[in-house]
Amino acid sequence: MYFLASCLVRILGRSFPLKKEKKLMIGYDAVTDAAILAGCRFFAGYPITPATEIAERMAEKLPKSGGIFLQMEDELASINSLIGASWAGFKAMTATSGPGLSLMMEGLGYAVLSETPMVIVDVQRVGPSTGMVTYPSQGDVCQVRWGSHGDYSIIAIAPASVQDSFDYTIMAFNYAELYRTPVILLMDEVIAHLREPLIVREDVEIVKRKRPSMPPEEFMPFMPKPGEYVQREMPALGEGYKVIVESTMHDELGYRESESHEVGSRTIARLWNKIEKNVEKIAKEEFYFMEDAEIAVVSYGCPFRSAINAAKTARKEGINVGVVKMITIWPFHDSMIEKLAEKVKAIVVPEMNMSKIVREVARAAKGKAKVLGVPKLAGQMHTPEDILVAIRSVAR
Amino acid sequence: MAVNVRELAKKMAQDPGITSGHRLCAGCGPAIVMRHLMMARRKPTVVVNATGCVEVATTIFPYTAWKVPWIHNAFENAAATASGVVAARNKLVRSERFADDPDVEMDYDVIVVGGDGGTYDIGLQSISGAFERGDKFMYVLYDNEAYMNTGIQRSGGTPFGAWTTTTPVGRKIKGKLAPKKPIVDIFVAHKIPYAATVSPAFWVDEIQKFRKGLENMPSFIHAFGVCPRGWRVAENETIEVAKLAVETCVHPLYEVVEGEYRLTSVSKAIARNPSKKKPVSEYIKYQGRFKHLLKPENEKLLNELQRQIDERWNELLKKAGEY
Numbered sequence: 001m002y003f004l005a006s007c008l009v010r011i012l013g014r015s016f017p018l019k020k021e022k023k024l025m026i027g028y029d030a031v032t033d034a035a036i037l038a039g040c041r042f043f044a045g046y047p048i049t050p051a052t053e054i055a056e057r058m059a060e061k062l063p064k065s066g067g068i069f070l071q072m073e074d075e076l077a078s079i080n081s082l083i084g085a086s087w088a089g090f091k092a093m094t095a096t097s098g099p100g101l102s103l104m105m106e107g108l109g110y111a112v113l114s115e116t117p118m119v120i121v122d123v124q125r126v127g128p129s130t131g132m133v134t135y136p137s138q139g140d141v142c143q144v145r146w147g148s149h150g151d152y153s154i155i156a157i158a159p160a161s162v163q164d165s166f167d168y169t170i171m172a173f174n175y176a177e178l179y180r181t182p183v184i185l186l187m188d189e190v191i192a193h194l195r196e197p198l199i200v201r202e203d204v205e206i207v208k209r210k211r212p213s214m215p216p217e218e219f220m221p222f223m224p225k226p227g228e229y230v231q232r233e234m235p236a237l238g239e240g241y242k243v244i245v246e247s248t249m250h251d252e253l254g255y256r257e258s259e260s261h262e263v264g265s266r267t268i269a270r271l272w273n274k275i276e277k278n279v280e281k282i283a284k285e286e287f288y289f290m291e292d293a294e295i296a297v298v299s300y301g302c303p304f305r306s307a308i309n310a311a312k313t314a315r316k317e318g319i320n321v322g323v324v325k326m327i328t329i330w331p332f333h334d335s336m337i338e339k340l341a342e343k344v345k346a347i348v349v350p351e352m353n354m355s356k357i358v359r360e361v362a363r364a365a366k367g368k369a370k371v372l373g374v375p376k377l378a379g380q381m382h383t384p385e386d387i388l389v390a391i392r393s394v395a396r
Numbered sequence: 397m398a399v400n401v402r403e404l405a406k407k408m409a410q411d412p413g414i415t416s417g418h419r420l421c422a423g424c425g426p427a428i429v430m431r432h433l434m435m436a437r438r439k440p441t442v443v444v445n446a447t448g449c450v451e452v453a454t455t456i457f458p459y460t461a462w463k464v465p466w467i468h469n470a471f472e473n474a475a476a477t478a479s480g481v482v483a484a485r486n487k488l489v490r491s492e493r494f495a496d497d498p499d500v501e502m503d504y505d506v507i508v509v510g511g512d513g514g515t516y517d518i519g520l521q522s523i524s525g526a527f528e529r530g531d532k533f534m535y536v537l538y539d540n541e542a543y544m545n546t547g548i549q550r551s552g553g554t555p556f557g558a559w560t561t562t563t564p565v566g567r568k569i570k571g572k573l574a575p576k577k578p579i580v581d582i583f584v585a586h587k588i589p590y591a592a593t594v595s596p597a598f599w600v601d602e603i604q605k606f607r608k609g610l611e612n613m614p615s616f617i618h619a620f621g622v623c624p625r626g627w628r629v630a631e632n633e634t635i636e637v638a639k640l641a642v643e644t645c646v647h648p649l650y651e652v653v654e655g656e657y658r659l660t661s662v663s664k665a666i667a668r669n670p671s672k673k674k675p676v677s678e679y680i681k682y683q684g685r686f687k688h689l690l691k692p693e694n695e696k697l698l699n700e701l702q703r704q705i706d707e708r709w710n711e712l713l714k715k716a717g718e719y
Binding site: 048055071 | 513550552562
């Protein structure tokens, strides 16, 4: 765990002394503690298995930290109250699961177009529809990327442990502010209900919301600085700035422009580019045993844990296997996969769904390596053996 | 509908509608309500069930407790699903499609069953739409006053002062601060022909109202559903608590026929003889979710709860012309 944490330090490019005291903590508690540490002071949610505990914890913790907890009448209300709270100046979060996420898609698109920072925790369970309520899944991994209508890009992060849940929640809040976008923390039922040792650090880097640096008459809430794609500065309602938040297509001032092809093209391109052109800054992954690997297991979330075990066993059998843990799923890190495909002869992608991200991997690998998906359905987690079988089949 | 116990017992032995063996908790109030609801059927019946305790616990794989056709949709759209069923049924009844087949019974009643979350909160919109269109089904709300299925989170039906996991009792904030939504009034405002409140403790009144609801659709029935698990009540006190809810006017029994309010059963007797009305402390002393209200330092909160109940009761008396 210390190793994982120190890896993260390297990733974040910061050095700070790690406290070595460990706490035994459950996944959803790690998320709520981290959110409060990251500056979240507004939570709106609606009960849904297996994400309810996050709301319950926030109901207890947030008022004590000077924050606001609201239980809303449904998920539509939850996400839309986040939009309101975020524009009123709060860092805001909600937590839900598949059916709730489906209802949130309209609000998610609104947050994308209005460039509203927020964090949505999706504790994945088996779908479609009500599905299998108490079992884990990775079935929403494409929905978070493509679920709302229109063209946009988004950031999604997948924790694979309790420590990850803590660290990546902070990462999610930071990205939300840095790129002024909704960020999705793609948990699943297992990680949310898992108890593990956790190193709680207080001295992490927190990205604060930037206030406008220009006087109200010159400020444009959606106009990035030259050479950039994001206007980081965001005024709050009632601060004296002209704030027009609009779900219709708008220009850099926020004025409605629903008939101009030019303004529309510019805005859509910016929403896309602010994520996709920054992919090298946003995308994060960890590499395990990759130095001499001939086969790579690319994984995210729960299956990563089995992948590590499978790689160790494969190495005992004389197959040089490495593991890539994707921390960010979206934006998809094409260049990393391409480089990987040049290095190894095969890539195995275990997923707790019908095989979704494996398509992205195959696309990015450009035929330079064999790509094999290992689907696991209906709430089952991959055993190391499941992944080993796939490894052996491509090693031959 | 005249309630004849012997006939009802016979009917339920032959055609129970909902059977025993479901997984609802010991002492579950809504389980008793469902059984009474099935007693009131007048012809073949289809049940549309919103997500909630009753839906989950009556249909745990590989079993179902329902002996009638049953359809479950998501949380917010049971009424919309029923609208589709009713519209299609009406068309099929009139069509020639099944005219040759005497076994096909196309004329059936549609009953929607939803909990307080699915009615007060997420499902409100689809019920409102259906009542506005006049879709002929009976909506039965079993109100256990919180999201019990996900583990006791507050809902629009949770009363003032109650503890839930999302309205925890701390040093400063003590339970839910908002009052309960006046749900029957909301639907009465839709000008539906029949609305009523029922309690399983007064089951003759309850079954009669269910039948009236079926005879005057679209209709709305608000059933009181004691939840031993969520309210921290002993399993054997469900009926006692349901009875006290009526006697303290927390859940008065009345019906609204074509917009006219009428008190029934014990509530009518209390209106005629106010000395029969018990204080709310009688009702809450059985319930762990209210135990903080009985502490001396929280007397104000208890008084506020009593004030809200009295206010609603007096409003109701006025509406029913008993004032």
